[in-house]
Amino acid sequence: MRPVLAFPAAATLALLLAGCNEDSATPPAPPRPVLSVVVDPQSGRERGYAGVIEPRYHTDLGFRVLGRIIARDVNVGDLVKAGQQLAALDPQISDFTVRSLEASLSNARAQLANTDATLQRQTTLLAQKIASQADFDSAQQAQQAAAAAVTQAEANLAKAREQHGYNRLDADSDGVVTAVDAEVGQTVAAGQTVVSVARPDVREAVVDLGDDEIAALPPGAAFKVTLQIDPSVETAGRVREIAPQADATTRTRRVRIALDDPPAAFRLGTTVTATPKVVLASSIRLPATAILERDGSTFVWVVDEARKSVRRVPVRIGRRADGTVEIAGGLDAGARVVTAGVHSLTDGQAVRFGQGDML
Incomplete structure (x- = not known):
């Protein structure tokens, strides 16, 4: 009987299994x-920052007393002069108050005249030893009380007349109306904003900068400010104010640049580009x-x-x-x-x- 050669067969089987393993291996992922x-x-490159032209002085105006608006004489964009009427309240209630206090003052003056006459009679009678000292003292006290009542009535009437003037809202300076917050027929509280007026004669550029950029600015840093719609129109300015705290969302601080004699094209609300004249690190x-x-x-x-x-x-x-x-x-x-x-x-x-x- 011839012996069986098992080794070559085993080797062949091992090679076949190895080939199968190589075929089943996962190929590496492509890059x-x-x-x-x-x-x-x-x-050190030059950098410009977008900003907007705003007024330095901006006033929110409202009535000093409660009332219903019966007239509003201005709209957004109107130019106003100092002392010009902007709005008015219904004066009916204050008219009633003034007439009531005028009547009170007349009554107080009549009481004073009566007590003056009584005091004069008691003075004459006391000199003739007909009236007693107690009667004279009572007449004198009544006259002084009546005089004080007249003074109080005059003060109340003056206050009412002054408050009557509060029914009219006037501009305190020349400017332009930037916002209107109340309409005719609306009842407004004392101090509630009705009209906002800005002074266009003093303008400044407002931009937002990061802390690292602000740190690189020297005190009173100079800027070149140009119109975005026409870069050929430009003016100069210097930093007037830097906000002490950063905005919670953008983490930037507001910088106000006072402009040196800006051209008329730098109207309020115009978008500008402010470029520092010192080179900031990029x-x-x-x-x-x-x-x-x-x-x-x-x-x-x-x-x-x-x-x-x-x-x-x-x-x-x-x-x-x-x-x-x-x-x-x-x-x-x-x-x-x-x-x-x-x-x-x-x-x-x-x-x-x-x-x-x-x-």
Whole structure:
């Protein structure tokens, strides 16, 4: 009997199994294509900030007394002069009050005249030793009380006449009407705003800046202010006021720039561009889609161009505006940052990118 050669058959079976395992193994995932940009801020470049022309002096005017409006003589955009009537209240109630107090004053004066005559008679009788001292003292006291009543009635009447004048709302200075908050027939409370008037003779540009930009401004920094619709129209100005607190939403602070003899084209509400005459250091800005926020922290995905993979890098965020985010720290110039799909990437994931843009 010939022996069976089992080894070659076993080897053949092992090779077949190995081939099957290789065929069933999962192939590696292809590199994921991503959009990216290379951040390259140009330090010291000139930067302009959008703003608007506003009046320095703006007054909200209202009546000093409660009443119903029967006339409103101005509308938004009207030019007004100092002392010009803006609105009026129904004077009927105050007219009644004035007439009532005039009657009270007449009565008090009549009482005073009566007590004057009585005092004069008691004085004569006392000198002739006909009247007693007690009668004279009573007459004198009554005369003094009547005189005090006249004084009080005169004061009440003067106050009522002054309040009668409160039925008329007048402009306290030349200006332009910027808002109307009440209509004819409406009952308004004392102090409620009815008309807002701004003085167009003193104008300023208002812009919002980040803390890092404000820190770079010297005291009274000079600005060049131009119209956005016509950049050839420009004027100069200096920082007059910087808000002490940042806005809770934008984290920017409001800066008011006093303008030096602005042209007539700088009307209230006009959009302008304010450019500091000192060069501010530029910061890195990225599209808002490049920011990943997790557990109260902020990250970006940086591309390792040598390994063609991504890694998550923590950054500090500055101002957000116009769909972009300012990077206050944590990111170096020249880094390539992913700008889309940041929520579906993982550390070390292979990616494929193009040349990208320069920021």
